[in-house]
Amino acid sequence: MSKFQLLDAVTLTEAVALADGGVAPPETVGAIVEVFKNGEAYLVELFGGWVKAEVGGDFVPATQDQPESFMETIGVETVYPHQLQLVKSASELMGVRERLLSVLNNLSEELVAEVCDFAEFLQEKEQKVRSH
Numbered sequence: 001m002s003k004f005q006l007l008d009a010v011t012l013t014e015a016v017a018l019a020d021g022g023v024a025p026p027e028t029v030g031a032i033v034e035v036f037k038n039g040e041a042y043l044v045e046l047f048g049g050w051v052k053a054e055v056g057g058d059f060v061p062a063t064q065d066q067p068e069s070f071m072e073t074i075g076v077e078t079v080y081p082h083q084l085q086l087v088k089s090a091s092e093l094m095g096v097r098e099r100l101l102s103v104l105n106n107l108s109e110e111l112v113a114e115v116c117d118f119a120e121f122l123q124e125k126e127q128k129v130r131s132h
Contacts, residue, residue, distance in 0.1 A: 003039050003081050007090035007102055008032045010044065014083050018046075018075040029087065033076065044079045047071040 004010060012028045024046045034043035051072045052062035062069035090099060104112055 004032050004035070004042055004084060004086060005090050006032055006035055006106065007093065007099075009087040009089075009093060010084045011087055012046070012079070012083055013085050016046070016077055016079055016083060018077060020075065022074070024074060024077070028074070029071070030079075032090075036078070039081060041078050041080050042084065044077060044084070045073055046075045046077060048074040 008031070010030050010032060012024055012026050012030070014026055016024045016028070018024055028046050028048075030044040030046040032042050033045050036042065049072060050062045050064050050066075050069050051059035052066055052069045054060055059072060064071075090102070094102075104115065107115070
């Protein structure tokens with residue numbers, strides 16, 4: 001089983017080279033956006049500081065409390081388990097329905113149909129219990 005899960009919040013434990021030639025230093029925060037080969041590697045969206053977009057489209061430094069501010073993406077890179085530390089699991093960050101939607105979005109249509117069949121079975125079961 002994978003050490004980290006989709007959408008887990010993580011930090012880097014060591015510097016990671018960015019595709020644009022820069023480097024993300026240790027303690028850079030990120031989020032797991034894809035899991036490769038059952039956790040042999042991860043695609044991680046790495047974030048820089050808080051910014052805000054100006055009218056011309058440029059980003060200016062901001063604080064997280066400012067309206068419309070967000071953390072700037074500095075790269076989306078392949079990272080290995082030894083380079084990551086868990087900050088918060090996806091299950092701690094979002095509700096069950098959001099986690100389920102995230103999982104469903106990464107399944108084949110055939111598997112989504114199986115999940116749908118099972119959910120309908122559970123729905124029928126719950127309706128029978130309520131009617132008794």
